[in-house]
Amino acid sequence: MKSIDVNVSVLDRNNRIAAEVQAGLTERGIRMVNLLGSPGSGKTTLMEALVNGGHFAPSELAVIEGDLYTAQDALRMKALGVQSVQINTQGACHLEADAVRKALDALDLTGVKTVVIDNVGNLVCTSEFLLGEHLRVGVSSVTEGNDKPTKYPLMFQTADVVVLNKVDLAPYTNFSVEQFCADVEGLNPGVPVVACSALKGQGVEELAALLK
């Protein structure tokens, strides 16, 4: 009996394209960051905080916005003077490298030093797909609860940097920062965890240093 493992071949093809995308950017001296996290973990607000805090010059940054249908997040980048391109997945739960390659072609990368992929809000599916990034940043927020690393390990295992966002709300929740950090360390020893409040600008300077 023959069987075809569709998942493996889809991932193989994706990862081959991702490697090509990454090599092309490296050659041009451009760094790509893949920003992952649940819906509402604060990925776009973190981007706003990085620009508003003066850590990234708008002209040196370009953003690929992954979204199911809308262009809301791309409009937020436009308001900051940051070049962006929208990938609408038409309901699909993650981005793939081929779509990122096309998005990069649609950007004017002259003078751009950093491209950020603001991924679809999804703590499960997005982590499975390499997109050509040089750095993978997993964003989790205090209000999601400290059990997220053990319940949804892949994002935390594959991240180069973990952001714990919305720490300003910690006093109003039952979140344990110690437990969260211990669980992340267990899944991905040595990965830096940056405590941030994107809305209040807290921790953003430390994050910017890790992204550059």
Place this chain on the structure above:
Amino acid sequence: MKSIDVNVSVLDRNNRIAAEVQAGLTERGIRMVNLLGSPGSGKTTLMEALVNGGHFAPSELAVIEGDLYTAQDALRMKALGVQSVQINTQGACHLEADAVRKALDALDLTGVKTVVIDNVGNLVCTSEFLLGEHLRVGVSSVTEGNDKPTKYPLMFQTADVVVLNKVDLAPYTNFSVEQFCADVEGLNPGVPVVACSALKGQGVEELAALLK
């Protein structure tokens, strides 16, 4: 050239099983509720609040916990004296009706009036799959931001009840309850929106009345 639409046939098969599951429960006088939402939106905490508030007798309730790998949420139900069964998806992003059918077979449904499916935390993929539920409850929390209905419409469009959770944190965020409710109404006219704080027990009585 031949083509096979894998997605459609997978969904067709799923929906056929879902209809059978629902019919079997209806015949036994049991109501099934499918609880959907982002990771950390508060689905399991809502279940705890419903039991702790005396709105569901533990013996009349059974919970199907959908999780990628762990049994953490099933243990929270066990601590309340509520019968539960764990479906570990081994990394998959949603539950399917066939797994729910097997989970129901593993429960002792004698005296049970309500079965709740505490779905995988995912605002995208879970909404596509009917699981045999009589009532679909979409949970979104204030801390996720008020743009979630327009950005992730399917859960809000297919819900019979929408829970807006963590309203106790609204004063510390830039969340607009009016915008959220207007957007939900636009996507799903007439759907009830219940403002809750599962942690503080707020709105739980109103939710209980809608679930029964």
